[in-house]
Amino acid sequence: MENIKKHNFGAGPCILPQSVLEEAASAVVNWNNIDLSILEVSHRSPEFESVISRTGLLVRELLKVPEDYTVLFMQGGASTQFSMIPQSFLKTKGLYLDTGYFAQKAIKEALFFGDTEIIASSADKNYNYIPDIQSHHTNADYLHITSNNTIEGTEIFNWPDMGVPLICDMSSDIFSREIRIRDFDLIYAGAQKNMGPAGMTMVIVKNKLLDSIDKPLPSMSDYRVYRDNQSLYNTPPVFSIYVSMLNLLWLKNNGGVSGIEKQNIKKAKLLYAEIDRNTLFRGNAAIAHRSRMNVTFQAVEPTHEQEFLDFAAKRGMIGIKGYRTVGGFRASLYNALSLQSVQALVKTMQEFEILRQPKPVGAESEIVY
Structure with a gap:
C-alpha cells in the first residue's frame, strides 16, 4: 500500500x-x-x-x-x-x-x-x-x-x-x-x-x-x-x-508570534481564495469575520460532500469533516500546519472541480496556488 x-x-x-x-x-x-x-x-x-x-x-x-x-x-x-x-x-x-x-x-x-x-x-x-x-x-x-x-x-x-x-x-x-x-x-x-x-x-x-x-x-x-x-x-x-x-x-525560533501571524494570514488567504473561486464550494462565515484558524465551508451540491471527503482522504487530507452540527468541511490552519499542506488541499479542491465538471475536449485546466 x-x-x-x-x-x-x-x-x-x-x-x-x-x-x-x-x-x-x-x-x-x-x-x-x-x-x-x-x-x-x-x-x-x-x-x-x-x-x-x-x-x-x-x-x-x-x-x-x-x-x-x-x-x-x-x-x-x-x-x-x-x-x-x-x-x-x-x-x-x-x-x-x-x-x-x-x-x-x-x-x-x-x-x-x-x-x-x-x-x-x-x-x-x-x-x-x-x-x-x-x-x-x-x-x-x-x-x-x-x-x-x-x-x-x-x-x-x-x-x-x-x-x-x-x-x-x-x-x-x-x-x-x-x-x-x-x-x-x-x-x-x-x-x-x-x-x-x-x-x-x-x-x-x-x-x-x-x-x-x-x-x-x-x-x-x-x-x-x-x-x-x-x-x-x-x-x-x-x-x-x-x-x-x-x-x-x-x-x-521561527519568528515568534509576529512571524507566525504572517504565515497564518498567507495560509488563510490562499484557502479562502480557492473557496471563493471554486464553483463546487462556498464559505460559511461572513467575509469580514472569517477565522484564520478554522476555515469552514460547504459543498454547493450536498451530494458532493461525502464524495469530496473520500476524494480528499485518498490524497492524505485528515480532519476536514465539519462539526456534526454544522456539516460541510472545516480546515484548521494552526501554527504548525505548513503552507505546503494548504497548497495540497487547494490542489485537491481544484482536481475535484475538474472531476465533477469536465472541461470540453482539448481545453486545458490550469491549477494555480
Missing part, C-alpha cells in the same frame, strides 16, 4: 511540529539523559520546576505579558474555566457575547452563579458573523467573549471596550497573532488547539482582578491558590506542559 503524507487539518488536538514530536518522543524514553521518562519524573523535582518556570517565561516573552499579570497552568480544559470565572468574579452581573457553541457553553455555566446577560448574539444567522456590541451602560463585573469560534469559523479582530474587565476564551487562536495583553483582564486557552497536547489550560490574569475576589473558594477552583503555588498546588499535567514548552521554543 502506498505510503502517502498526511495533511492534518484537525481542529484539536492540534498539529505539532515534527521536531517537537521527535524530542517529546525521546523524552518519553529517557529525558535529558537522567534515565527517567518525562512521564515518571516528579513534579516537585528541580528538573520539572525548571520546565514549568521556562514555559511561563516563554509565554511572557512571546505574548509580551506585563509584570502585573500572572501566568497559570491548570487542568480541566477551557470548559472548567466556564464555571471558575463566574464563581470567582460574578457578583452583580456577567455580560456575555454569544458567538457560537463554546460561547453558549460558557453562558450555560455562568447561569448557575448569578445574573447573566447576553449583550449580543449572532444566532439569527447560524453564528456566521460577529455581532456588534452597542454602547451598554452597566455596573457589570465583566464581559466574556470567545475570540475564535472553532466550530463556526469566525474570529474577532476588534476587541470591545465597555469599561468593565474583559475576559476572553482564546483557546483556538492563542499564539497565532499578536495581541495586546493589556486589552484583557483574563485570557484562558486550552493547550490542544495551538500550544501543545491536551491536558493543560493556560490562564493569563491581571493580579488586580485576582485581588478583587472577596469570598472563600474550594482550593482547586481558586485562581489565587494556583498563583501562590506557582501552578504546583497539586500534580500538574507534566507532559502537556513539557511539550508546550518545546512548542513555544519552536515558535520562538
Whole structure:
C-alpha cells in the first residue's frame, strides 16, 4: 500500500511540529539523559520546576505579558474555566457575547452563579458573523467573549471596550497573532488547539482582578491558590506542559508570534481564495469575520460532500469533516500546519472541480496556488 503524507487539518488536538514530536518522543524514553521518562519524573523535582518556570517565561516573552499579570497552568480544559470565572468574579452581573457553541457553553455555566446577560448574539444567522456590541451602560463585573469560534469559523479582530474587565476564551487562536495583553483582564486557552497536547489550560490574569475576589473558594477552583503555588498546588499535567514548552521554543525560533501571524494570514488567504473561486464550494462565515484558524465551508451540491471527503482522504487530507452540527468541511490552519499542506488541499479542491465538471475536449485546466 502506498505510503502517502498526511495533511492534518484537525481542529484539536492540534498539529505539532515534527521536531517537537521527535524530542517529546525521546523524552518519553529517557529525558535529558537522567534515565527517567518525562512521564515518571516528579513534579516537585528541580528538573520539572525548571520546565514549568521556562514555559511561563516563554509565554511572557512571546505574548509580551506585563509584570502585573500572572501566568497559570491548570487542568480541566477551557470548559472548567466556564464555571471558575463566574464563581470567582460574578457578583452583580456577567455580560456575555454569544458567538457560537463554546460561547453558549460558557453562558450555560455562568447561569448557575448569578445574573447573566447576553449583550449580543449572532444566532439569527447560524453564528456566521460577529455581532456588534452597542454602547451598554452597566455596573457589570465583566464581559466574556470567545475570540475564535472553532466550530463556526469566525474570529474577532476588534476587541470591545465597555469599561468593565474583559475576559476572553482564546483557546483556538492563542499564539497565532499578536495581541495586546493589556486589552484583557483574563485570557484562558486550552493547550490542544495551538500550544501543545491536551491536558493543560493556560490562564493569563491581571493580579488586580485576582485581588478583587472577596469570598472563600474550594482550593482547586481558586485562581489565587494556583498563583501562590506557582501552578504546583497539586500534580500538574507534566507532559502537556513539557511539550508546550518545546512548542513555544519552536515558535520562538521561527519568528515568534509576529512571524507566525504572517504565515497564518498567507495560509488563510490562499484557502479562502480557492473557496471563493471554486464553483463546487462556498464559505460559511461572513467575509469580514472569517477565522484564520478554522476555515469552514460547504459543498454547493450536498451530494458532493461525502464524495469530496473520500476524494480528499485518498490524497492524505485528515480532519476536514465539519462539526456534526454544522456539516460541510472545516480546515484548521494552526501554527504548525505548513503552507505546503494548504497548497495540497487547494490542489485537491481544484482536481475535484475538474472531476465533477469536465472541461470540453482539448481545453486545458490550469491549477494555480
